[in-house]
Amino acid sequence: MNVPRRPLTLLAALIAGAALAWVPAAPASAATVPVSTASASAATSSAASIGAMASLGDSITRGFNACGFYVDCPSRSWSTGSSQTVDSHYLRLLATEPSLVAHNDARSGAKVADLPGQAERAVSQGAGYVTILMGANDACTSSEASMTTVAAFEAAFRTAMRTLTTGLPTSSIFVAGIPDIRRLWEVGKDSSSARTAWAALGICQSMLARPRSTDQADVDRRERVHQRVAEFNAVMARVCEEQATCRHDGGAVFGYPFMLSHLSRWDYFHPSAAGQRLLAEVTYRAVPDL
Template identity: 70%
Template sequence: MGTNPPRRPIPRRRPTSRRRPTSHRRPTSRRRLVPTAAATVLTTGLLTIPATAEARTTATAARTAAGAQTVAAPPVPARMASLGDSITRAFNACGWYTDCPSRSWSTGSTGEVNSHYLRLRAQNSALTAYNDARSGAKIADLNGQAQTAVSQQAGYVTVLMGANDACTSSESTMTSVADYETRFRAAMSTLRSGLPNALVFVASVPDIKRLWEVGRTSAAARTAWSTFGICQSMLANPTSTAAADAARRDRVRQRVIAFNQVQATVCAEYGANCRFDGNAVFSYPFALSHVSGWDYFHPNTSGQAVLAQQTYARSFWATALVSQRR
């Protein structure tokens, strides 16, 4: 075969510049920094999650990884009922020595209080509320109130009972812990058997020694306590620093603590349909401005609002999603 003649190198043509003149380049500073509508969502499988929820999603994943379980809040029932004493009747919250149920922390209709009823009605406008509490009631009256709630077919029941069992004419007339437990169990049994699907919220008895602490320096409070014989087991001799009076106040407070422990125990035994407030009401550092200026004992409208806020924050509907430990 012959040898091919050498190829002549082909001169490279200088390519014609297709670049835009400098004056027509899109400046870097004009690049689009705001994401498009399609880019504002994060898609995971078939779920489209708004970018604004990314932080919440991350936090939820972290809780799940740590052993937490996220469950949906229960639907709001058609009826609710409140059981208790003068606190739940909002006694002295709107007038001189009268019940003011419209201002009740549980079933009140006054917007200033923002009760459980109003918060839940925002989710179910058909919700009906019954206030079955009675001013002056003690734990001995709770079972009768529970029976009334059963007859009303309540799907949600709040319970706040025990202040009158500790706030008596003297330390010796307080309800015993054993009697309190027997009667509280009986009422809870009535609710469980009569309303097996109802949700029950139990609020702790307030710390009545706190009332003594914030009111003892007020001449008006001391006068009201003495004139009307209010809670003498705790509030007698309010300015005394004698050891005997200090010990008495501590024993009365301990009785309230024991009542709350009974509630926590029985509620836990009741099961998932009962929720205790974890002593939120008992532990709240209320001020004298939260009680009625007529008796310096019962919560006023402001105090009822505090009760509503503190208890609802521990309720079944505190958030749309409730994180629970497995």
């Protein structure tokens, strides 16, 4: 998701006003995850053939705000993270492939237009398993009018998928759906801390502007943004299903009723460590045999 930019004085005021009973861990900055002890998992028997995995996406996959203030925390990524707190796909697969190498090719603030370039990096890394979670920034914009069109979204996603299937013809590709950002509004609209963060940092105003308003115009706007996310997810599911090596989560992420506790208290927008763990669990259930 996008990383909002605001003056430091405003950020400092926001922090001073929030009651945070949480101490952040030191962030991890390396894009390639070192090998570490794996947790027990239901990793598939053929996982030993993967060799390397790559995660494509935005700040969700970079673990942004999951362990520190406004920093990427790739160690807590749901896909390639090394933190046992999260128990990522990477750690689960290590149970059967101790030499597995993971590359986090996601970029905070990325939109689907950036996905083809990330796919090229995954190809250059020879990834045997690729995860994709992309599109929140295409709907979570400064206004409804600035959302990515469905046609443009599909064109970029198809280009990325073609790059992956051509460059990595035998690799497994897993596509996670975009989380329901209307659910984000639902769980946070009655929290003064969440509303303060959303307004002060200008977060996802296409959905989160005037969060307590019941005016019909605001109700209709939220529904249209919700529908755009559903359309993006439908595009990814359809394009993925056209490829024998690709599997979609079947709506698992979009349909999961996450709670406010799954959001980072730095911005009430990105997943917290608990949210990353939940995302890892929900998506891993949908992963086919690799």
